[in-house]
Structure formats: structure tokens, C-alpha cells
Amino acid sequence: MAKGPTVKELLAQAGELGLSLGRLVLRLQAEELETTEQALRLKMLENLQVMRQAVVEGMTGTRRSMSGLVGGDAKLLEERRLAGKSLSGDVLARTAARALAVAEVNAGMGKIVAAPTAGSCGVLPGVLLTLAEETGARDELLLEALFAAAGIGMVIASQASISGAQGGCQAECGSAACMAAAAGVELAGGDPVQAAHAGAMALKTMLGLVCDPVAGLVEVPCVKRNAAAAANALLAVDMAMAGIKSNIPLDEVIWAMDQIGSAMPCSLKETAQGGLALTPTALQVREGFLGNRER
Amino acid sequence: MPVSAFDIIGPVMIGPSSSHTAGAVRLGLMARTILNQEPMEAIIHLHGSFAETYRGHGTNLALVAGLLGMGTDDERIPRALDLARERNMQVEFVTADLGDVHPNSAMLELKGREGLSVRVMGSSVGGGRILVTRIDDFPVELGGDYHTLIVVHQDQPGVVAQMTTLLAAAQVNIAQMRLSRQKKGAEALTILETDQPVEGAALDLIGRLRAVSRALAVKPMA
Ligand code: SF4
Secondary structure, X not given: OOOOOOHHXXXXXXXXXXXXXXXXXXXXHHHHOOOOHHHHHHHHHHHHHHHHHHHHHHHOOOOOOOOOOOOOHHHXXXXXXXXXXXOOOHHHHHHHHHHHHHHHHHHOOOEEEOOOOOOOOOHHHHHHHHHHHHHOOOHHHHHHHHHHHHHHHHHHHXXXXXXXXXXXXXXXXXXXXXXXXXXXXXXXXXXXXXXXXXXXXXXXXXXXXXXXXXXXXXXXXXXXXXXXXXXXXXXXXXXXXXXOOOOOOHHHHHHHHHHHHHHOOHHHEOOOOOHHHHOHHHHHHHHHXXXXXXX | OOOOHHHHOOOEEXXXXXXXXXXXXXXXXXXXXXXXXXXXXXXXXXXXXXXXHHHHHOHHHHHHHHHOOOOOOOOOHHHHHHHHHHOOOEEEEEEOOOOOOOOEEEEEEEEEOOOOEEEEEEEEEEOOEEEEEEEOOEEEEEOOOOEEXXXXXXXXXXXXXXXXXXXXXXXXXXXXXXXXXXXXXXXXXXXXXXXXXXXXXXXXXXXXXXXXXXXXXXXXXX
């Protein structure tokens, strides 16, 4: 299996060609998939529309998950924001509420875009839809930001992993935060080097995060981790735009994530045999909702 | 593994889990495609994590949705069991130990409306991707990423050469080929993954080779 390019290589290419990360990824993908950039934009626009629908749907607060454990929290946070009571601030609350909304739709068997996975599907819509509003970016730029996110995700997938079963939640929510931070910088008008710094800062914060879903379901802690990962990405965007740099380059952070993922015991990688999944409350949930072993 | 931007931002799917929901839909759909007709009866053996968490992830709904011909983004997936009932498709779930296989695995025993039957075993290997590992008693490796030709034939000299000659004549490039057989001279199953679709005359001629009992072309999954 050929390994894809590294972030360093992408940055070098972007610098040489004078392209943003998103535009570079678009160009490379058009070559790779033997199609036009316009066709790729249209396909990404479909994803963007599904993301927007999921936000709207999630904010209604009517959907419950299969187990009944999650649903309705996005609406609560949004109502508090709309009432002007949000202590963390309007932008952050809006970002987090949207991330919750999409993750809740996912848990309730609604339609979402895996980004990079279903479990972490709220992070990118939360961060990018909100930043696009704040910066006044048009859809064209938003689509390019999504390609920038995809480019970073492709590096992570080929150099490490984007699956909780292989790398823990750092590989899902961590990767999503990393991708969202890099794409967010692009929306905010930063350059590819700043985007990589933002991605590195966001991912570093989530290194070591285990995958310990209660009863093995993509519900708890997944939904709220989407909100936290989105908030983390937002902060990384601000830091990078302020000129703050990551001392460890993104490629090396990804390498570290892979190492940590391999060292993580299986009990903390999606098997629901450790961490939160083994708490007394979680075990009760498991008994209550999933009595399907004695069948 | 072909990694494109849309493997990362995508697929559009019904939640909650790419492996336990989206992958399960694709496994069901692939099994239906291999049966090559609408299933009328299905006994679904669930293994490992599929067996333990299928209700919470809607894995049962997802597998049946696939059997009904739905894709991963079909909003009818949550109602798949009702829809199966409406179409008189009988479905039964059993938990099973399928041996030393991926934790997210299932074996689907299908009977079709027009009398064909097949057993398809496969796994959801992450991110919605699947791998079919057994068709009836033949070990296979089928990911659904390529155009695929599945041929059941007698294991005798020259058959494979005849098939590849017909494919070459139709300008179809073979990416991978794998033959598996029960024992020498008995029935064999060959899987050819190709860069171009196998259709029309080429498919027809391969199906009519004397040693061939069945030839089925499968499109790459969306
Ligand atoms: S805890 Fe596990 S299942 Fe949940 S989002 Fe994180 S990686 Fe996915």
C-alpha cells in the first residue's frame, strides 16, 4: 500500500504553486480521480448540504438515540445561547451546539456525513459552518476548506489511522479536531503553514484519548466529545491566527498519535471493555438496553 | 486501500456507526447482489461485536436494508424490518460463533424469489468498508471497490485462460484474480476484479463457456 504525502510535502507543494491547502488538495484529487475540480466541488457541495440539514434536524431536539441515552442537548445549549446567557461566548456556544446537533442526529439513526467517521461527524460542521458565518466566507471557500480538511484527514489515515478500533478516540474526535482547525484557518484567511500549526495544536490536545463507548454504542461519550473537540479546534484556529506556532510539526504529532494508538490496550479501543464503558452506570445501561445476548 | 477526499469527508450515511451501520448496509447489499435476485428468506448469523451490540447500532436494520437493496444513506433504513415484512421477506437473526474472523462479522443465508440460494459471510472492516470472506464454501476476498466478476465453474485446465482471453478481447484489464476450489477437479469459484465493467457480449460469452455454471458481474459499491 503506497503511503500518501506528508503534511510537509503538501505544504511545500502549496508554497511552490501559491495555492491554499484546499485548492491544492482539489487539484491533486482531480488528477488522482481523473475528473474535474468542478465535479469534485459539486460532490463536496452535496456533503455540505447534508451537514447543514443535520444541524437543522438536530436543533429540533426531537430525535432520540436507539438506547434513549442521548438527544435534545443541542437544543438546550442553543436556547441558552439565544437567551444571551452563554458564558463561554456566542461563537463557541454556537459551534458546540451545532457539533452536538449533528452528533445527536447520528446517534438517532439520522443522515450525516462521516467526517472522518460517523462517531466524530459533528466536529467539522460545528466549526466550519460557524466560522463561515463569522468570517462571511461564501460556500465556494467553505468547500475549499472542506477539501483542506480532507487533505489533512488523508494524511492521518495513511500515516496513522482514523478508526477508534485501531487508534482510540484521538483517531476519531482528535483527527476531526485537527482537520477542522486546519480548515478553519483557511476560512479565516490564514496560510497553509498556519493551518498546519492549528491542526497540530488541536491534535496534540487530544493525544491519548481512549475510545470507551458505553455499551459499545456511538452515544456516550461520543456526542459530547464532538462538542469538546470542536471547541478545541476553534481555539487552535485563534491561536494559529494570532501567530502561535506548534513546536512539534503536524507530521510528528500524527506519528505520535499512531504510536500512542498502538500502545493503547484493546480494552480502550472501541471494545467497551474499559474506561467509561466499565463504570457502574455504564454497566447498568448495558444490562437495561441491550439485553440481546440471551436470545 | 484507495483513499480519496470523499473517503474522509463522507460517506453520507444513516448513523450511528460507520462500521456497525453503514458497513452492515453494504454487507447486506453485497449479499443481495451475489444472490442476484430479491431475497425471500434470510437467516442472519451475527458474530462478535455485531452479536453484542446489534440492537443499539441498528445493525439488524442495516443488514436488512441492504438485503432490500438500499444504500447507506437511505432514510428508510430505520424502518427496514417493517419494509421487509411488507415485502414478505422472512428474516431471522441468530447469534453465532463464526470462528477466527473479524469481530464485526455476519453470515447471511439467503433464499431468493427465483429459487437461488447462497451463503455469504463477510466483515465490516472500518469506515463503512466491507470484506466478503466466504461465498458458500469458497473462501474469497471481495471488497466491492472494483468492478468484479464472480464465476462458478468446473476446475479444469484452460477455463481461466478462456475467461481472460475473452476479457482481453473486450479490453477489460484485470486488477486482481483469485481462484478457490474445494478439491482438485471439483467446482471452483474465481473472482476477477477489473478496471472496466464486464458487460454485454463478454459477460454473456463467459457465462456460456462449457465449464462455467454461473457468471455474475458486480459493480463497485457507491
Ligand atoms: S468514543 Fe469511540 S465510538 Fe465514540 S466517538 Fe470516540 S472513537 Fe468514536
